[in-house]
Amino acid sequence: GAGVSQTPSNKVTEKGKYVELRCDPISGHTALYWYRQSLGQGPEFLIYFQGTGAADDSGLPNDRFFAVRPEGSVSTLKIQRTERGDSAVYLCASSLRGGHTEAFFGQGTRLTVV
Amino acid sequence: KNQVEQSPQSLIILEGKNCTLQCNYTVSPFSNLRWYKQDTGRGPVSLTIMTFSENTKSNGRYTATLDADTKQSSLHITASQLSDSASYICVVINNDMRFGAGTRLTVKP
DSSP states (O other), X not given: OOSOEEEOSEEEEOTTOOEEEEEEOOTTOOEEEEEEEOTTSOOEEEEEEEXXXXXXXXXXXXXXXXXXXXXXXXXXXXEOSOOGGGOEEEEEEEESSSTTSOEEEOOOEEEEEO | OOSEEEXXXXXXXXXXXXXXXXXXXXXXXXXXXXXXXXXXXXXXEEEEEEETTOOEEEETTEEEEEETTTTEEEEEEOSOOGGGOEEEEEEEESSSEEEOOOEEEEEEO
């Protein structure tokens, strides 16, 4: 597709369950970012990939959160033992090379932990 | 403490009026500063991109300014329209993007 695609658009899960959120970046974009956005707040940085490697994962809140990008394209954000506080919109963005190149965002995945 | 602070948190103006949104940051160094518009339920969309050496950048009715010495940026919206109602987010970029909390703008008829 032409833009960044995130699936699912909505996910409701029970507390303690495992979830995976998927991001398909724009083709050819080497940089990929994950953010978490709570209601009324700006996006909070989670992790930044350059190619297949995590260039900066300092935003991951704890070891329940993990992200991969094995082939340098699609990325999956994985959350183990979900908690109600994990409920938020998870945004993915990609840019051609990172740094000063413009980033384009997906629509986000709204995660609700009940 | 957030490295990017925005003010005001929210703003209500009448259609046709102008407004200015503020952004103060401590991120250093940085390669560029961007303003994004985020409609409810959507991902952010870029409005302006400025490098640290630029002072001003316009995009239609949106004009962004940057003072790298004082680490301040502003977004000025002229002749506001109802469709301008959204959150406006200041983002400072080095290798990753650091977001402010945004200003929620409501334009009323």
